[in-house]
Amino acid sequence: MSSNDDPIVQVEHHFGVRFPQDYRDFMGTTGSMSRFVPPAGDFLVIDALDDLIGSNEAGEFQNRFPGAVVIGGDGSRELLTYDFRRDPPPLVTLDVSAEDWSSAIHQAASLSALLEHFPRTGWKWDDTDHDLGPAPHAHGGPAV
Numbered sequence: 001m002s003s004n005d006d007p008i009v010q011v012e013h014h015f016g017v018r019f020p021q022d023y024r025d026f027m028g029t030t031g032s033m034s035r036f037v038p039p040a041g042d043f044l045v046i047d048a049l050d051d052l053i054g055s056n057e058a059g060e061f062q063n064r065f066p067g068a069v070v071i072g073g074d075g076s077r078e079l080l081t082y083d084f085r086r087d088p089p090p091l092v093t094l095d096v097s098a099e100d101w102s103s104a105i106h107q108a109a110s111l112s113a114l115l116e117h118f119p120r121t122g123w124k125w126d127d128t129d130h131d132l133g134p135a136p137h138a139h140g141g142p143a144v
Contacts, residue, residue: 007049014053015069017084022112023071034075042122045080046072046111065094065101074123080107080114093123 032048067085092104108114
């Protein structure tokens with residue numbers, strides 16, 4: 001299989017990004033998840049690669065959130081999203097009805113960090129502990 005046939009490379013090419021290595025590793029081993037995570041008891045979804053393009057194209061998400069790639073969520077309204085306006089891209093949640101990035105709530109600096117603290121903390125519902133500030137890349141794309 002050439003690297004062009006690799007599903008993660010195809011998704012990266014579609015969005016014009018390169019996913020962080022921990023996400024690439026997770027996709028290569030676990031692939032996806034959809035379950036309640038004890039002891040916090042919150043529901044966590046990490047979408048399969050086959051679902052990423054379709055879920056990101058729904059609701060004109062790319063138009064509302066340039067530089068965003070949704071990778072999962074809480075199984076309801078909150079979308080777990082990489083913010084590729086930043087390097088490295090943090091994980092944030094965005095409500096499906098959010099109009100712009102001002103509604104983003106920082107969840108973790110990486111997927112590894114999220115998976116480490118999520119069992120204890122679950123979802124963060126406000127952004128009082130982390131200031132994302134304005135995006136450093138005004139064009140909305142990934143850092144080059």
